[in-house]
Amino acid sequence: MTSTADFYDFLAERYNARARFARSLQDIFNYQPEFEMIEDMILSNGGIINGAVPCIVNPDSYFNFEAQLAFELLLTMPKPKSGKPKALEIGQGVGQALQRLDLLGFDTTGVELSKKMCELSQKNSPNSKIINADILDLKIPDASFDIIFAHSVICLLKYYDGVKLIEKIKKWLKPHGFLFLSTGQYPEDFEGHVSKSDLSFGKIPETNMTRFKHHYSKESLLKLLGIVCDMDVAYRYLMRDGGPGTERLFQNCICRRR
């Protein structure tokens, strides 16, 4: 069993060893993410981003896609009275979304558990404020951010810590601010230590390292966000990524603080 921080330190070293940072997943892992848009349009704020999605064609990577979408969404929101709109990324990994958000004109902050991922993301997104901390321990003033990203992070927390995280995010968002959250989609919920089957990305030898994960089904994630945490799940789509043998289904939710 490996702690989450050690696991991602290890992964960061591997990325570093590749001796280059690519702006997109496609470059890093040499595969083409495939979009399986758009599974369902959910509930009350469905109209808000209706116009935005089809006009965004960004083949680079899903992170760029998400960042672009965040930018488009921001255009539907009241502009900050002064300064740039503020984006927080939780568990930014190597920082490709931060980099893109910075380019799009956001003031960006990343909070990351792994020290080595912090170093990489600072290198890749030099204008971002990078904080090496456990997001669950961090104190952030209420209503600080227009947009918060949490890609593939909630799945690394126990269920009840996931609920705590969303409760914190709700406070940190400005009213009607957006949360972009993604995690794998599985037929049933599961909690326990698992190995990362796609760690090699077809290139690097596998290891036996395992780390904690919570697998969410579609129903359990929607319940956590919408019913337990009272977020407005405005939009949800599925995305398939990974190569042959390592294909995964991601569920991506765009939620709004009520």
Ligand SMILES: C[S@@+](CC[C@H](N)C(=O)[O-])C[C@H]1O[C@@H](n2cnc3c(N)ncnc32)[C@H](O)[C@@H]1O
């Ligand atoms: C699966 S990676 C995703 C990285 C990036 N968001 C992406 O989608 O490429 C999860 C990241 O979250 C970080 N992380 C995990 N638990 C965390 C916590 N409690 N607080 C802050 N960061 C955390 C890990 O160190 C890791 O870099």
